[in-house]
Amino acid sequence: MGRWTFGLTFIWKVMLTLGLVLLYYCFSIGITFYNKWLMKSFHFPLFMTLLHLVVIFLFSALSRALTQCCHQRPRVVLSWADYLQRVAPTALATALDVGLSNWSFLYITVSLYTMTKSSAVLFILIFSLIFKLEELRAALVLVVLLIAGGLFMFTYKSTQFNGEGFALVLGASFIGGIRWTLTQILLQKAELGLQNPIDTMYHLQPLMFLGLFPLFAVFEGLHLSTSEKIFRFQDPGLLLGVLGTLFFGGILAFGLGFSEFLLVSRTSSLTLSIAGIFKEVCTLLLAAHLLGDQISLLNWLGFALCLSGISLHITLKALNSKGESGPKPHKGPVSSSDLELLLRNREPGDEEDEDEGEKYFVAQGQ
Numbered sequence: 001m002g003r004w005t006f007g008l009t010f011i012w013k014v015m016l017t018l019g020l021v022l023l024y025y026c027f028s029i030g031i032t033f034y035n036k037w038l039m040k041s042f043h044f045p046l047f048m049t050l051l052h053l054v055v056i057f058l059f060s061a062l063s064r065a066l067t068q069c070c071h072q073r074p075r076v077v078l079s080w081a082d083y084l085q086r087v088a089p090t091a092l093a094t095a096l097d098v099g100l101s102n103w104s105f106l107y108i109t110v111s112l113y114t115m116t117k118s119s120a121v122l123f124i125l126i127f128s129l130i131f132k133l134e135e136l137r138a139a140l141v142l143v144v145l146l147i148a149g150g151l152f153m154f155t156y157k158s159t160q161f162n163g164e165g166f167a168l169v170l171g172a173s174f175i176g177g178i179r180w181t182l183t184q185i186l187l188q189k190a191e192l193g194l195q196n197p198i199d200t201m202y203h204l205q206p207l208m209f210l211g212l213f214p215l216f217a218v219f220e221g222l223h224l225s226t227s228e229k230i231f232r233f234q235d236p237g238l239l240l241g242v243l244g245t246l247f248f249g250g251i252l253a254f255g256l257g258f259s260e261f262l263l264v265s266r267t268s269s270l271t272l273s274i275a276g277i278f279k280e281v282c283t284l285l286l287a288a289h290l291l292g293d294q295i296s297l298l299n300w301l302g303f304a305l306c307l308s309g310i311s312l313h314i315t316l317k318a319l320n321s322k323g324e325s326g327p328k329p330h331k332g333p334v335s336s337s338d339l340e341l342l343l344r345n346r347e348p349g350d351e352e353d354e355d356e357g358e359k360y361f362v363a364q365g366q
Contacts, residue, residue, distance in 0.1 A: 020263045021275045027256040029283055032114070034249055035105045036291070044224050045102040046216035048246055050209060053095075055250025056257070057205035063198045076193035078203060090186050091207030093179035099212050100172035107165030111293035114283045115154045115303050116169045121310050122147040123177025131181050139316055146309030153302025197261040201254075277307055277314075 039045060064075045078087065104113060122144055128134040187194060194200045225231050233239040263275070284303070287293040 016266060017263075020259070020266060024256075024259040024263050024275060025279055025282065027252055027259045028279055029286065031249065031252040031256055032110060032283060033286070033290075034252055035102055036110050036113075038245065038249065039102075039105040042229065042242065042245075043106060044220050044227070044230075045106060046099055046212060046220050047224055047230075048249065049095075049099050049102050050212060050216060051243075051246045052250040052253045053205045053209045053212070055247060056201055056254045057209075059251075059254045060198050060202035060205065064202055067198075075202075076196075076199050078192065078194075082192060083203065083207075086186060086189065086192065087203055088207050088211075090179065090182040091204045092211040093175055093182055094204060095208035095212040096215075097172050097176040097179045098208075099215060100168050100175065104165045104168035104172065107162045108169060109293045110287035110291060111284050111295050111299075112154075112161065112166065113169050114280050114287070115299070115306070116151065116166060117173055117176075118280055118303070118306055118310065119147055119151045119170070120173040120176040120180075121313060122151070123174050124180050125177075125313065127177045127181040131185065139312070143309045143313045143316070146312065147306050150302045150304070150306025150309060153305060154299040197257060201257060277310060280307070 035045075035048075038048065042048065067073070068075055101113075101117065108116075125134065125140060125144060129136055129140070134140065186192070187200065194203065228234055229238065229242050284293075284295065288295055
């Protein structure tokens with residue numbers, strides 16, 4: 001009877017993990033192809049990003065209100081001092097990362113975008129060393145060399161290479177390194193109470209909107225004000241169609257952040273990292289099949305080299321977390337009546353992944 005129960009429990013965990021991975025894939029791959037598809041006819045990526053931020057904020061505020069109403073527990077509200085001093089840098093970096101990433105779809109193919117964006121791990125490592133979240137080791141130097149070499153190979157003599165688009169997405173990856181490093185620092189401050197991803201998204205979106213708006217005003221404001229698709233529309237049906245399409249993208253962006261949280265909270269950040277590697281491969285295969293993106297053998301070899309560096313980094317993180325001894329201090333209050341319920345069903349051996357996974361708990365991880 002015990003073996004039968006164990007077998008059912010194991011099968012249930014496998015099915016749950018596969019379901020959460022598929023949910024994450026749907027949102028992550030979906031928003032990548034959605035952005036590329038929309039940019040073919042709607043050439044205002046920064047305006048699109050601003051509307052997505054508004055949608056994410058509204059969904060986060062609605063989730064907080066429903067939770068507070070159902071459980072009669074007040075949600076965390078930061079003071080202005082903490083909000084501007086601690087949240088603002090993370091929000092600005094996140095806004096620039098997402099904005100530049102979406103902007104690059106005007107010029108770059110999905111394949112080259114996916115390959116280049118995978119180099120974000122390189123910049124995360126660099127800034128982790130700068131902020132002393134990581135210690136300099138020979139293995140980390142090898143990881144950096146593998147990812148940098150792969151980045152060079154999968155862009156060298158690419159038939160669909162675009163310098164402007166590549167610069168935008170590489171800049172997004174660089175800023176993404178700052179973004180995730182600051183996010184990890186932000187979420188590890190238990191006194192702020194932002195361990196819940198809904199609270200984090202709720203507090204980040206307004207500052208992200210304000211940080212990205214000047215860039216939108218300079219590069220898109222005049223063109224958008226004279227565009228017949230928005231302000232100078234002739235057909236109300238066309239306007240509603242465009243706004244509906246943009247709203248759908250906001251739902252995908254919110255779902256992406258929350259699906260990442262569900263996957264990490266019910267499994268581990270290692271699962272999310274490994275799933276992310278296969279997700280990038282699936283994206284490239286779909287781009288080659290559906291969009292006709294041309295990927296040479298040298299590009300594939302470079303991408304494989306980059307993924308080997310990422311895999312080595314994931315393996316090192318897993319070995320380091322397994323090698324740590326002693327219980328970790330609890331960093332914040334855990335409620336039995338909120339989204340933290342998802343964390344209560346974790347196995348005793350999974351706690352070592354919690355700190356590493358915190359940096360994924362922010363929406364718009366594109």
